[in-house]
Amino acid sequence: MSPFILYSILIAILVYVLIKLGSLSSGRRLPPGPRPLPLVGNLPHLGSMPHQSIASLVKKYGPLMYLRLGYVDVVVAASASVAAQIFKNHDANFSSRPPNSGAKYVAYNYHDLVFAPYGPRWRMLRKISSVHLFSNKALDDFRHIREAELAVLTQTLASAGKAPVNLGQLLNVCTTNALGRVMVGRRVFNDGVDPKASDFKDMTLELMQLAGVFNIGDFVPALEWLDLQGVASKMKRLHKRFDDFLTTIVEEHRNGGQEKHVDLLSTLISLKDNADGDGGKLTDTEIKALLLNFFTAGTDTSSSTVEWAIAELLRHPKILTQVQRELDSVVGRDRLVSDLDLPQLTYLSAVIKETFRLHPSTPLSLPRMAAESCEIDGYHIPKGATLLVNVWAIARDPDVWAEPLVFMPERFLPGGEKAKVDVRGNDFELIPFGGGRRICAGLSYGLRVVYLMAATLLHAFDWELANGLIPEKLNMDEAYGLTLQRAAPLMVHPKPRLSPQAYKAKN
Structure with missing residues (x-):
């Protein structure tokens, strides 16, 4: 080991000890938590599946828990009641993000919507997104695009023949093309076997995996330059x-000649030279950073949720039969599902809520940072502390949910234990999109895509697992990242169940 590296490590240890002594001398009562190790703190306690490891620790230390990750104070909220206190009483204090390598190296150095510091620039980006992409008017205006891309997907699946299909890959192509037509006025990929589609899926998965890593350099800054896990590189x-x-x-969009586009990128380019409120002018970097947010967060999360839903229904054939019976009753068998049908699909809605509960797309909320010290449940939360909300653990809390590990959509039906619970951030026992002012900006868009995609596929096809696999043996393991992926892709045989004319693609 070179003297410089040894010197860096010794300095890091010294700083850690001084910080630790300072926190002890403050006399403030921190939330309970496991004893941290020297230098790395509780990082080793997180393991390879941090949302599960933290949920196990919560059973011992309680739903408001303190961790020390390197030099960083981390507070974990793992119950609906604690989450409610934070989002209702302390939301403004926890409205910025802590420094992290993902925002620095991938998200254009905090110039995106997801990681931008709370303030005028963030408000400007949020307003642009809310008005031009996620408003009810925008969602209604682009309804035909979502339906057309799903018609393409159903045609692809209907012509699959005897070969099994990787459902997650095809779902990702569909969501990306639908979003691409809205954002840049064209499909991004040609079809499900387009090499660029596979590359994009791989890039998105790698991004979610890397963003989910607890990078030592983020928590022990003196060791950041070493990049011990290779995350930064x-x-x-x-x-x-x-x-x-x-x-x-x-560039292709800008060089598209005189053709007029009605899409988000055209709007962003038009806003580039116009100040928007108190946020200033939009820059090229922010345009690309917004596109990065939408293409990654707006595609893989939706497609993986639908993949989880179909996997669960394959394991619960009686529930699948009931979903299809409702779809046939509302839609019939001569056409595909439309956005306009969704409000009548009560049982499907319960199935999707139950999927969000057991398989939230973001199991650990994106981190927030305390702008000032505060008190929650009688415990001191230090200024600068990172807040993590364990969405996965909250939705499996046995004190809140009956039979929490059982896939049981009936709990959300009229007369069920959670009949009035929604996923829009106001019912804190089910917050797959987060809560407060930094709730997922694309919540409404994501819900429409997930509901329509799931409804279309469940209505249009019967499903069998590939290679004769019986549903009881289906691998339901999770692969941890920023988003909750399946450890093994869902390989299936789709079997058309509608009239042939229903599978004709729209434009």
């Missing part, structure tokens, strides 16, 4: 791939 390479992808899209 991987993020830099990934950013280059994403930037090339996005730059090509932007």
Whole structure:
């Protein structure tokens, strides 16, 4: 070991000890938690599946828990009551993000919507997104695009023949093309076997995996330059791939001649030279950063949720039969599902809520940071502390949910234990999109995509697992990342169940 590296480690240990002594001398009562180790703190306690490891620790230390990750104070909220206190009483205090390598190296150095510091620039980006992409009017205006891309998907599945299909891959292509038509006025990929589609899926998965890593450099800054886990170097390479992808899209759009586009990118370019409120002018970097947010957060989360839903229904054939019976009653068998049908699909809605409960797309909320010290449940929360909300643990809390590990959509039906619970951030026992002012900006868009996609596939096809696998043996393990992926892709045989004319693609 070189003297410089040894010196860096010794300095890091010294700083850690001084910080630890300072926190002990403050005399403030921190929430309970496991004893931290020297230098790395509780990082080893997180394991390979942090949302599960933290949920296990919560059983011992309680729903408001303190961890020390390197030099960083971390507070974990793991119950609906604690989450409610934070989002109702302390939301403004926890409205910014802590420093992290993902925002620095991938998300254009905090110039995106997801990681931008709370303030005028963030409000400007949020307003642009809310008005031009996620408003009810925008969602209604682009309804035909979502339906058309799902018609393409059903045609692809209907012509699959005897070969099994990787459902997650096809869902990702569909969601990306639908979003691409809304954002940049065209499909991004040609079809389910387009090599670029596979590359994009791989890039998105790598991003979610890297973003979910608890990088030592984020928590022990003196060791950041060593990049002990190789996370920073991987993020830099990934950013280059994403930037090339996005730059090509932007340049092709700008060089598209005199053709007039009605899409988000055209709007963003038009806003580039116009100040928007108190946020200033939109920059090229922010345009690409917004596209990065939408293409990653708006595609893989939706497609993985639908993949989980179909996997659960394959394991629960009676529930699947009931869903299809409702769909046939509302829609019939001569056409595909429309957005306009969704309000009548009560049982399907319960199935999707139950999928969000057991398989939240973001099991640990994106971290927030305390702008000032505060008190929650009688415990001191230090200024600068990172807040993590364990969405996965909250939705499996046996004190709140009857038979929490059982897939039981009936709990959300009229007369059920959670009949009035919704996923829009106001019912804190079920917050797959987060809560408060930094709730997922694309919540409404994501809900429409997930509901319509699930309804279309469950209505249009019967499903069998590939290679004769029986549903009881289906692998339901999770692969941890920023988003909750299946450890093994869902390989299935789709079997058309509607009239042949229903599978004709729309434009």
